[in-house]
Amino acid sequence: MSSAASTKRVAVIGGGILGVSTAVHLLRQGASVILLSERGLASEASGRSLSWLNSAGERSTPYHQLRVAGIDRYRTLFAADPSREWLQFGGGLMWNAAGHREATEARHAYEKSIGYDSKLLEPADIASATPGIDATAVPENAIFNPGEGWVSLPDLIDFLMEEFHARGGELVLNAGKASVMVDGGRATGVETAAGGTYEADAVLVACGAATPAAVAPLGVNIPNGSPVSMLVLTKPVDHNVKAVMNTPRAAVRPNPGNTFALDHDWYEEHITEHTDGSFTIPDDVVQELANEASKLIAGNPDLKPASWKIGYKPIPGDGEPVLGELGQVPGCFVAFTHSGATLGLITGELLSGEIMTGQKHPMLATFRPGRFS
Numbered sequence: 001m002s003s004a005a006s007t008k009r010v011a012v013i014g015g016g017i018l019g020v021s022t023a024v025h026l027l028r029q030g031a032s033v034i035l036l037s038e039r040g041l042a043s044e045a046s047g048r049s050l051s052w053l054n055s056a057g058e059r060s061t062p063y064h065q066l067r068v069a070g071i072d073r074y075r076t077l078f079a080a081d082p083s084r085e086w087l088q089f090g091g092g093l094m095w096n097a098a099g100h101r102e103a104t105e106a107r108h109a110y111e112k113s114i115g116y117d118s119k120l121l122e123p124a125d126i127a128s129a130t131p132g133i134d135a136t137a138v139p140e141n142a143i144f145n146p147g148e149g150w151v152s153l154p155d156l157i158d159f160l161m162e163e164f165h166a167r168g169g170e171l172v173l174n175a176g177k178a179s180v181m182v183d184g185g186r187a188t189g190v191e192t193a194a195g196g197t198y199e200a201d202a203v204l205v206a207c208g209a210a211t212p213a214a215v216a217p218l219g220v221n222i223p224n225g226s227p228v229s230m231l232v233l234t235k236p237v238d239h240n241v242k243a244v245m246n247t248p249r250a251a252v253r254p255n256p257g258n259t260f261a262l263d264h265d266w267y268e269e270h271i272t273e274h275t276d277g278s279f280t281i282p283d284d285v286v287q288e289l290a291n292e293a294s295k296l297i298a299g300n301p302d303l304k305p306a307s308w309k310i311g312y313k314p315i316p317g318d319g320e321p322v323l324g325e326l327g328q329v330p331g332c333f334v335a336f337t338h339s340g341a342t343l344g345l346i347t348g349e350l351l352s353g354e355i356m357t358g359q360k361h362p363m364l365a366t367f368r369p370g371r372f373s
């Protein structure tokens, strides 16, 4: 058999972290890969993600295990070059609103019970655990998770795409809406709104919040629970914050260039969706989020929003990842999940293995798309 005849051709739809990561892992295993995206790379959720690498709190055991494996892969990447400004492990710090001391204690006890590194702190203990925080903002107790980190997904995608190109991957940007071609009940490739057709032995649909819509024409039902959310990037400011903070009025993580990335959910009611699919939010609401973040940082720096992006945050209807081959359409795989930053590297690794070998990975057993049919 010639090498051309034995090379598996895979078409990946979606230029977010799940599509890019899986594409690179496929190339590493010798596949011929074409990656198609409706617009640019990181144009959707991966371009506006808090990207806190974590498995904090309580969730199903398989989901926790997958997330911990996800963090492990980032640890490996980090160890290869700890100086990268876009991937850091400074831990995570969370606290609840006043009056919820017991809820914080219960979360800490749960995390300890599953071996997740978790320190319960009083405000006076915070400075010795992690720098740059205004502990007077903490009304009661807090949890510090030293093993957590953060990544800037646009930078990670740039990094992975260097390898993608070096390994000969083919990239089609601004493809418009792509759809899966099916013949004889099996996926045979991808066609784009612009009229391009790309034959393939396997197709991965990694369209973020648009994944359920992308597979609906195939007769596949995947419930979609994706809310609208916003990420704000601030202007640069002097600070010494290392941890990702999750607090009652703001989530804050360091971002390259001495900036911060800010997120939360209280402002969602102020977001307006327009008929052309775009979103807006009043400037003063964005500044209010920056003001809330400022209260958490030592010295309370004057935080100014530099840019903000609004759009859907991919979340499957039942909250669990949807990963693997469609039973109804052999050869067509999906990757649709919440916490796709934490899961980006591990998902690409495990799904590419399934696409290349046909062997199902046990860690994905409970996440199959077939659970909805």
Ligand SMILES: Cc1cc2nc3c(=O)[nH]c(=O)nc-3n(C[C@H](O)[C@H](O)[C@H](O)COP(=O)(O)OP(=O)(O)OC[C@H]3O[C@@H](n4cnc5c(N)ncnc54)[C@H](O)[C@@H]3O)c2cc1C
Pocket (backbone or CB within 6 Å): 013, 014, 015, 016, 017, 018, 019, 036, 037, 038, 039, 040, 041, 042, 043, 044, 045, 046, 047, 048, 049, 050, 051, 052, 053, 054, 153, 175, 176, 177, 178, 179, 206, 207, 208, 209, 210, 211, 214, 229, 230, 231, 263, 311, 312, 313, 314, 335, 336, 337, 338, 339, 340, 341, 342, 343
């Ligand atoms: C505000 C916010 C905060 C978050 N915080 C965290 C966090 O703290 N920790 C964490 O782990 N995760 C977090 N996430 C989640 C994480 O960012 C996402 O799960 C992840 O980025 C999703 O990546 P994706 O590749 O699945 O989708 P996306 O990044 O949305 O990419 C989808 C891609 O598919 C393309 N596409 C869609 N439809 C089509 C089509 N028909 N044809 C062609 N292309 C198409 C889009 O153009 C895009 O390129 C957060 C997300 C948001 C928005």
